[in-house]
Amino acid sequence: MRSGNESGSLTKPAQGSCAEVFRVFLKLGLTSFGGPVAHLGYYRDELVVRRKWMDEAGYADLVALCQFLPGPASSQVAFALGLLRGNGLAGGLAASLAFTLPSALLLAAFALGAASFTGVYAEGLLHGLKLVAVAIVAQAVWGMARSLTPDKPRVFIALSAIVLVVFAAGAIGQIAAITGGAMLGLWLCRGNGTAVTGNLKFPVSRRGGFIALSLFAVLFAFLPVLTAVTGYQPVAVFDAFYRAGSLVFGGGHVVLPLLQAEVVTPQWVSKEAFLAGYGLAQAVPGPLFTFAAYLGAVMQPEPNGIAGASIALIAIFLPGLLLVYGMLPFWDRLRLRPTAQAAMRGANAAVVGILGAALYNPVWTGAVFTNQDFALALTGFLLLTVWKVQPWIVVVLMAFAGMMMPLLPL
Template identity: 70%
Template sequence: MPSGRDSLSNPIPERGTVVEVFLVFLKLGVSSFGGPIAHLGYYRNELVVRRKWLDETTYADLVALCQFLPGPASSQAGFSLGVLRGNGLLGGLAAWFAFTMPSAVIMFAFAMGAASFTGPVAEGFLHGLKLVAVAVVAQAIWGMACSLTPDRPRAAIALAAVAVVVTFAGSIAQIAAIALGACAGLWLCRGEAPPVSGHLNFPVTRLSGGIALLLFAALLLLTPVLAAASGSHTIAMFDAFYRSGALVFGGGHVVLPLLQAQVVSPGWVSNETFLAGYGLAQAVPGPLFTFAAYLGAVMNSPPNGLAGAAIALVALLLPGMLLVYGMLPFWDAMRARPAAQAALRGTNAAVVGILGAALYSPVWTSAVMSGRDFALALAGFLLLTVWKLPSWVVVVLLAAAGTLSPFV
């Protein structure tokens, strides 16, 4: 039998150093534009094709795991690749920090300068960013609907999710829509499962994975109780971002309605400020979840500034990292079960409906105020979907159009 490989497992990849992992992911963090799907392509080109850290089968298995779990898929994949190459948790943390910090610093800097950015030109620029949000969310819904609701049962689940979210506003309605989607998937979405082969050879023991999963559950269940008992805004803020990160199925854009319910509804951040930051987040490299650094910095009450940015960023990303680290040693058994795959299909369909409801409110209702706004938002959508322009180019064009509007 050949060395390094058996009939049931992929080859064990060569290990590197934590410093190597940090430097490679820092390069990716400053150059990876285009959102989570593009990030996965950057990872493949840099780490599978160019550096040969792992083979195609192992990479495909890893991507499947990150797409199965809630959380930011590209950040989870990067963290897991750091665990693999850096031989453990330190490697994962090095990859996470290096990939996340460049865009987080940009978003924090924008938040700090936003208060002094006033006047008609500034208002036009920020309005242009809100129109970017309309175009980007519409593009996300279009792409997700094509891949995640390709048949009548899943389209029905998406429509039911829209009905739940618009009828019962708030984060509880979104959680209920996801749960109902999973249940409906078990009933309506069973079908022929794709073939499963190979094993994920990651340096994570079942004990370490179990501890990570327990910590994930403990934080999800206990922080709301602690926030209510203590009355602490800091704990309430951590809980809001952590819960949002724990429930994001289907990609980074789905965090928009979850965070909007958590920070805009209670008055922590104004809707205009929220959408302006979300629009800018499309123009920076790295994960969309660094939008949390902006939100934490612009909070109306302490902790805000640097402390608020750090709390919000860590809280939003932490559940996804705990889940993927905890699932690495258990994924082989889970991914082969038809029931798990059916539930995931239903969950993903519900996510399309939740994002569709968010496109109307707050995105559309806060940004499209005139026929000119509609034309600009439509142009942005077509530039993204038909002309396939990078999102940062669309950000520049619509922000410029908004900036020039006071003079037109």
């Protein structure tokens, strides 16, 4: 355990207001391109280095907690930082709303205008966005495989997850793969981690944490029952997005196969619209989970439009926020247990397999049809992985290339 200023505890900063929290995170929501890892870098620069909202060791501990839990890690860190600075739940909600709003509004607006976006150039642009999805997901699989499956046991867990989701398609197969990965982790992944130090101190009581965790569990267990009993479409939409948000381990891109199972399989959203929206989501700042706003707005059964976007957005973020709020009072003791660490290593390895399967179907099969498509997708992948070009720049380049493709001689 570290001591003194290096103890890892969160030095209690001077409290700010919810208005200050909202203003700072709105700026971050408008400018934070590049995905969750980049977002964590923006937070550190703006809030740890420049504004001194917490110390370096405390920030590292907070990031570790949010990476341990399912949900969008960068949004969970934003919520926790707002909770700390705003001295309570109102500050956390202000941070979450401000960071999420810019990209959610952009994606919902695109969805609402998509019907009038027709013609050969529009089709080419949308096809270019689908090819962006191929490059982005391939980059995610490549990077996650290197960090989350560095040894033979975890490679085995990832391959097992691929087999499981191929033969048991849909959300059930994905839930089984993550659960099975955690169980295999208990057996195969003990002793593969590094020592954990530090502690976290937030204005959340154990009682408040228990209530949040209980609410998460009740919603996860009973929303499917309520959907089956009532047959009410708004409840079904909330259930689908809540379940997807509850099972995302290992990064925002993992939400792709989960949402595909929830909205494309039941034909709420076409595969073409799904991939085009996912490609566009790479071009906007803020969390990738705001892709839910696009899906909620574009889906065919009502509620859709603004109502659908609002339901989907709240539902997909809610489980992650409940989990991080609920775990803050208990995290210090739990994260030191070898069994918890081993289970998470197994679950993260399974996530790599799930995302690898999604890279083929629906991403590859829905976008790559010709030699030119393959060349563009490969170019995007190399721009991201070799030349380290910002994702939004790759989106713009490939969308333009998609628009120009109809003009090329075959």
